[in-house]
Amino acid sequence: MTKKNKKKSTTKKSVKAVAPKKVRIGVVDTMFARYDMGQAARDELATCPGYGSRFKVIARTVPGFKDLAVAALNMIREDGCDIVVALGMPGSAPIDKQCAHEAAQGIMQAQLLTATPILEVFVHEDEASDPKVLASVFENRSRKHARNAYWMLFEPEQLSRRAGQGIRQGFDDAGPLQLK
Amino acid sequence: MTKKNKKKSTTKKSVKAVAPKKVRIGVVDTMFARYDMGQAARDELATCPGYGSRFKVIARTVPGFKDLAVAALNMIREDGCDIVVALGMPGSAPIDKQCAHEAAQGIMQAQLLTATPILEVFVHEDEASDPKVLASVFENRSRKHARNAYWMLFEPEQLSRRAGQGIRQGFDDAGPLQLK
Amino acid sequence: MTKKNKKKSTTKKSVKAVAPKKVRIGVVDTMFARYDMGQAARDELATCPGYGSRFKVIARTVPGFKDLAVAALNMIREDGCDIVVALGMPGSAPIDKQCAHEAAQGIMQAQLLTATPILEVFVHEDEASDPKVLASVFENRSRKHARNAYWMLFEPEQLSRRAGQGIRQGFDDAGPLQLK
Amino acid sequence: MTKKNKKKSTTKKSVKAVAPKKVRIGVVDTMFARYDMGQAARDELATCPGYGSRFKVIARTVPGFKDLAVAALNMIREDGCDIVVALGMPGSAPIDKQCAHEAAQGIMQAQLLTATPILEVFVHEDEASDPKVLASVFENRSRKHARNAYWMLFEPEQLSRRAGQGIRQGFDDAGPLQLK
Amino acid sequence: MTKKNKKKSTTKKSVKAVAPKKVRIGVVDTMFARYDMGQAARDELATCPGYGSRFKVIARTVPGFKDLAVAALNMIREDGCDIVVALGMPGSAPIDKQCAHEAAQGIMQAQLLTATPILEVFVHEDEASDPKVLASVFENRSRKHARNAYWMLFEPEQLSRRAGQGIRQGFDDAGPLQLK
Numbered sequence: 001m002t003k004k005n006k007k008k009s010t011t012k013k014s015v016k017a018v019a020p021k022k023v024r025i026g027v028v029d030t031m032f033a034r035y036d037m038g039q040a041a042r043d044e045l046a047t048c049p050g051y052g053s054r055f056k057v058i059a060r061t062v063p064g065f066k067d068l069a070v071a072a073l074n075m076i077r078e079d080g081c082d083i084v085v086a087l088g089m090p091g092s093a094p095i096d097k098q099c100a101h102e103a104a105q106g107i108m109q110a111q112l113l114t115a116t117p118i119l120e121v122f123v124h125e126d127e128a129s130d131p132k133v134l135a136s137v138f139e140n141r142s143r144k145h146a147r148n149a150y151w152m153l154f155e156p157e158q159l160s161r162r163a164g165q166g167i168r169q170g171f172d173d174a175g176p177l178q179l180k
Numbered sequence: 181m182t183k184k185n186k187k188k189s190t191t192k193k194s195v196k197a198v199a200p201k202k203v204r205i206g207v208v209d210t211m212f213a214r215y216d217m218g219q220a221a222r223d224e225l226a227t228c229p230g231y232g233s234r235f236k237v238i239a240r241t242v243p244g245f246k247d248l249a250v251a252a253l254n255m256i257r258e259d260g261c262d263i264v265v266a267l268g269m270p271g272s273a274p275i276d277k278q279c280a281h282e283a284a285q286g287i288m289q290a291q292l293l294t295a296t297p298i299l300e301v302f303v304h305e306d307e308a309s310d311p312k313v314l315a316s317v318f319e320n321r322s323r324k325h326a327r328n329a330y331w332m333l334f335e336p337e338q339l340s341r342r343a344g345q346g347i348r349q350g351f352d353d354a355g356p357l358q359l360k
Numbered sequence: 361m362t363k364k365n366k367k368k369s370t371t372k373k374s375v376k377a378v379a380p381k382k383v384r385i386g387v388v389d390t391m392f393a394r395y396d397m398g399q400a401a402r403d404e405l406a407t408c409p410g411y412g413s414r415f416k417v418i419a420r421t422v423p424g425f426k427d428l429a430v431a432a433l434n435m436i437r438e439d440g441c442d443i444v445v446a447l448g449m450p451g452s453a454p455i456d457k458q459c460a461h462e463a464a465q466g467i468m469q470a471q472l473l474t475a476t477p478i479l480e481v482f483v484h485e486d487e488a489s490d491p492k493v494l495a496s497v498f499e500n501r502s503r504k505h506a507r508n509a510y511w512m513l514f515e516p517e518q519l520s521r522r523a524g525q526g527i528r529q530g531f532d533d534a535g536p537l538q539l540k
Numbered sequence: 541m542t543k544k545n546k547k548k549s550t551t552k553k554s555v556k557a558v559a560p561k562k563v564r565i566g567v568v569d570t571m572f573a574r575y576d577m578g579q580a581a582r583d584e585l586a587t588c589p590g591y592g593s594r595f596k597v598i599a600r601t602v603p604g605f606k607d608l609a610v611a612a613l614n615m616i617r618e619d620g621c622d623i624v625v626a627l628g629m630p631g632s633a634p635i636d637k638q639c640a641h642e643a644a645q646g647i648m649q650a651q652l653l654t655a656t657p658i659l660e661v662f663v664h665e666d667e668a669s670d671p672k673v674l675a676s677v678f679e680n681r682s683r684k685h686a687r688n689a690y691w692m693l694f695e696p697e698q699l700s701r702r703a704g705q706g707i708r709q710g711f712d713d714a715g716p717l718q719l720k
Numbered sequence: 721m722t723k724k725n726k727k728k729s730t731t732k733k734s735v736k737a738v739a740p741k742k743v744r745i746g747v748v749d750t751m752f753a754r755y756d757m758g759q760a761a762r763d764e765l766a767t768c769p770g771y772g773s774r775f776k777v778i779a780r781t782v783p784g785f786k787d788l789a790v791a792a793l794n795m796i797r798e799d800g801c802d803i804v805v806a807l808g809m810p811g812s813a814p815i816d817k818q819c820a821h822e823a824a825q826g827i828m829q830a831q832l833l834t835a836t837p838i839l840e841v842f843v844h845e846d847e848a849s850d851p852k853v854l855a856s857v858f859e860n861r862s863r864k865h866a867r868n869a870y871w872m873l874f875e876p877e878q879l880s881r882r883a884g885q886g887i888r889q890g891f892d893d894a895g896p897l898q899l900k
Contacts, residue, residue, distance in 0.1 A: 029523050029524060030523070030524075031519055031522040031523060031524075031525060031527035032526070032527055032528070033523075033524045033526070034524065034525075034526040034534055034535065034536050034537045035524050035536060035537050035539075036523055036524030036536070037524055038523050038524065039523070039524070059520070060516070060520070061516070061519040061520040061522070061523040062477075062512070062519065063479070063505070063508045063512075063519065063527070063529075066464075066468065066480055067477060067479070069468060069471065069472060070471040070472060070475065070476065070477050070478075071477070073472060073475060074475055077475060095457075095484060097275075097278065098457065098460075098461055098464075099464070100278075101278055101281075101282065101461075102461065102464045102465055102468055103468075104246075104278075104279070104282045105282055105285065105465065105468065106468040106469075106471070106472065108246065108249060108282055108283075108285065108286040108289070109286075109289065109468070109469065109472050110472055111249065111250040111286070112249060112250060112253060112286065112289050112290055112293055113472055115250065115253060115254055115257060116250065117242075117247060117250050117251070118250075119243070119247070120246055124275060131537045131538070132538075132539070132540070134537060135537045135538060135539040135540075136539065138537070138539075139539055145243070148243045152242070152243075156240070156241075159211055159241040159242065159243065160239070160240070160241040162211040162241070163209050163210070163211060163213075163216055163218050163219070163241040164209060164210075164211075164213045164214065164215050164216030164217055164218065164219070165211060165214075166212070166213070166214035167211035167212055167243070168212070169243075174214055175214065176214050176215060176216070177214045177215050177311050177314060177315045177318070178311070178312075178315060179215075179312070179315040179316065179318075179319055180312070180315075277635075277638065280638075281638055281641075281642065284606075284638075284639070284642045285642055285645065288606065288609060288642055288643075288645065288646040288649075289646075289649065291609065291610040291646070292609060292610060292613055292646065292649050292650055292653055295610065295613060295614055295617060296610065297602075297607060297610050297611070298610075299603070299607070300606055304635060325603070328603045332602070332603075336600070336601070339571055339601040339602065339603065340599070340600070340601040342571040342601070343569050343570070343571060343573075343576055343578050343579070343601040344569060344570075344571075344573045344574065344575050344576030344577055344578065344579070345571060345574075345576075346572070346573070346574035347571035347572055347603070348572070349603075354574055355574065356574050356575060356576070357574045357575050357671045357674060357675045357678070358671070358672075358675060359575075359672070359675040359676065359678075359679055360672070360675075389883050389884060390883070390884075391879055391882040391883060391884075391885060391887035392886070392887055392888070393883075393884045393886070394884065394885075394886035394894055394895065394896050394897045395884050395896060395897050395899075396883055396884030396896070397884055398883050398884065399883070399884070419880070420876070420880070421876070421879040421880040421882070421883040422837075422872070422879065423839070423865070423868045423872075423879065423887070423889075426824075426828065426840055427837060427839070429828060429831065429832060430831040430832060430835065430836065430837050430838075431837070433832055433835060434835055437835060455817075455844060458817065458820075458821055458824075459824070461821075462821065462824045462825055462828055463828075465825065465828065466828040466829075466831070466832065469828070469829065469832050470832055473832055491897050491898070492898075492899070492900065494897060495897045495898060495899040495900075496899065498897070498899075499899055637815075637818065640818075641818055641821075641822065644786075644818075644819070644822045645822055645825065648786065648789060648822055648823075648825065648826040648829075649826075649829065651789065651790040651826070652789060652790060652793055652826065652829055652830055652833055655790065655793060655794055655797060656790065657782075657787060657790050657791070658790075659783070659787070660786055664815060685783070688783045692782070692783075696780070696781070699751055699781040699782065699783065700779070700780070700781040702751040702781070703749050703750070703751060703753075703756055703758050703759070703781040704749060704750075704751075704753045704754065704755050704756030704757055704758065704759070705751060705754075706752070706753070706754035707751035707752055707783070708752070709783075714754055715754065716754050716755060716756070717754045717755050717851045717854060717855045717858070718851070718852075718855060719755075719852070719855040719856065719858075719859055720852070720855075
């Protein structure tokens with residue numbers, strides 16, 4: 001059950017006249033990335049149960065990944081998003097790694113300031129040298145994290161069932177280790 | 181004595197009719213880790229005095245270690261946890277170290293924003309090359325930190341008695357140095 | 361539509377007597393940089409539709425890039441800026457990279473504390489060895505980000521249309537990757 | 541004069557009936573460190589003028605150095621400490637340096653959130669290879685910083701008199717440079 | 721015009737009876753530094769127009785550079801400083817660089833929490849190998865930043881006039897680049 005619904009059930013028990021506010025999943029991406037990560041995330045969400053009825057998707061595009069944090073914060077505070085998927089692509093130069101670090105720290109702080117999850121979905125330009133492989137990492141990771149966002153709001157048991165299983169987004173799962 | 185009980189005794193002295201709120205220990209883990217760290221922590225807590233009576237355990241699973249901080253914050257603010265054990269496994273690539281840094285910074289900030297301890301329990305995938313040894317580090321460290329959480333709430337003298345003794349979680353204790 | 365206008369339309373619907381407050385774009389630069397980045401940004405904004413009528417530009421100069429964050433924060437809080445373009449030049453020594461990191465973290469935090477975008481426009485002194493090339497990076501990047509600021513306030517569809525297209529500021533666009 | 545006393549004199553001038561609240565110096569250390577740093581700090585404070593009369597010492601032990609920040613914050617907010625000495629020992633592996641960084645950032649933030657000084661006293665395990673030398677660094681640095689805490693509250697002129705003198709804790713003083 | 725004066729003119733227009741509060745410039749330095757940076761800063765401020773009449777200087781010394789941030793914050797909040805010059809000397813070992821980073825992050829956060837500029841004036845012990853040269857860097861940089869503080873409060877046009885001119889503190893100016 002989502003935070004929004006939970007709150008409602010606590011504070012306004014059995015006030016049936018008010019229609020439940022539709023849950024909102026935010027998707028924010030960048031012009032800088034070399035793949036339309038936002039489209040992949042939105043495509044995945046469109047296949048989730050309740051799309052358009054139980055939840056709707058709010059989309060936004062910013063210039064680069066350093067602009068994701070405040071955009072996600074405003075999508076939560078002003079647009080009422082219950083969770084946000086923030087997608088970006090750090091480049092391969094050392095300075096890009098540093099910028100990715102700053103962008104990730106911002107996304108972390110935005111989560112804590114809003115008490116709301118923002119799933120950081122970064123694909124580093126140097127994760128694969130083959131452009132086709134890299135493109136598939138973009139598509140796969142963006143979709144998997146969009147699905148995670150849906151699970152976090154509506155099916156948290158999907159997550160607890162997979163605890164410690166070495167689950168990956170973008171590449172194959174690593175699998176669990178055995179104690180003996 | 182826990183914070184919750186202490187507060188109660190200060191503000192509502194001798195109002196006997198209200199049953200004391202059970203202390204809550206949160207355990208949050210990830211799908212990404214290759215070992216069921218949350219299970220190990222919960223197993224340890226189940227052996228602590230007062231389990232189920234003086235305190236209960238709240239459990240949650242998130243996708244990866246960067247999602248631990250806001251989850252722990254919400255377990256404190258919304259679920260009323262008095263302490264949280266946050267368990268995750270950073271991978272071995274350089275970018276994983278950077279991500280672990282961001283995750284750890286988030287956990288630190290969540291503690292300061294809630295004025296509540298969150299024990300960060302990270303096992304780095306490259307701490308041991310032998311999968312069996314690594315699995316035992318996962319099991320041991322998760323359990324030891326769960327025990328620490330219990331001590332912090334109920335038996336702080338266990339901690340002060342061990343001050344400066346080179347205590348370790350996951351490997352053998354390092355022991356104290358001597359001045360002369 | 362800008363935040364300021366949006367708020368007004370929500371809270372004071374159809375109160376026609378009050379003239380709409382002009383949108384403000386802040387431009388803050390440094391004495392330290394070796395190019396007049398603020399001038400380039402202001403020149404670009406002067407070519408945007410509505411310059412002087414729909415929006416006006418507030419300018420400020422600080423000593424170095426570490427002074428940008430609090431200056432931008434005050435331009436938002438005290439001068440009423442709706443967005444700020446913060447321009448600086450990190451030097452090429454390792455310590456300069458560390459300082460750039462601190463400056464960038466400050467700009468990130470200032471955004472989250474004000475819930476307002478601050479576009480960080482940094483040109484690293486070692487991005488090009490030829491002074492003429494470097495000067496053109498300064499001019500181009502400052503202008504492109506000033507244009508981005510304008511788009512974010514008045515034409516967000518310009519951004520969403522370019523999502524995932526590998527857009528760059530300062531150098532040629534990298535372009536998008538193809539999945540197949 | 542301490543903050544606490546100063547405030548009192550401002551807001552409750554000449555209300556003689558209330559005994560002045562005793563100043564509190566917090567000392568928080570870890571089980572992880574290989575030397576009883578807290579004991580050294582407390583021993584030094586016990587030799588300071590006014591020990592037990594003008595000020596008293598509050599002590600606490602946490603598992604590791606990452607747990608110092610929130611503990612110090614709570615010692616200030618809940619136990620009324622006017623300053624805290626936070627003592628820990630980062631290990632020598634690269635990951636330990638990263639963890640020390642996170643712990644130090646937390647202590648920094650705890651200071652800013654409480655507007656109260658927390659003296660970070662870290663002895664890195666690799667500062668000396670000889671265990672006896674290392675032990676003496678532990679003892680000396682812990683004592684010197686405990687003395688600094690006392691000076692900050694009661695004798696700030698001891699600090700200003702030593703401005704720019706290359707004062708060290710744990711090793712010999714470096715001394716001042718001369719302009720000519 | 722300073723923030724303090726600006727506020728007064730806005731909220732208490734033409735209430736002539738109240739004498740204007742003197743502007744306060746804070747100077748905080750350390751025992752750790754090997755040069756009396758605070759003295760150099762205070763000497764420079766003593767040569768600025770209005771010293772002692774329009775503005776006065778508040779001075780403080782702390783143990784090391786990690787103690788600067790909370791000291792500056794309290795000089796703003798409790799002593800009413802309108803700007804603070806924070807002076808310190810990071811050592812040359814790798815761990816010193818990390819500590820300098822933490823100290824600088826703290827100063828950055830203190831600025832954002834108080835919405836007040838704190839000029840970070842760090843001279844790294846390894847900026848020059850010749851002690852005489854290093855001493856001159858200390859003297860020069862401390863003075864130049866003290867002057868910057870004065871300009872920011874009383875003559876901001878001095879800063880905007882030098883925008884993008886490659887101005888340096890401690891060494892010779894780098895000068896501007898030309899586009900063509």
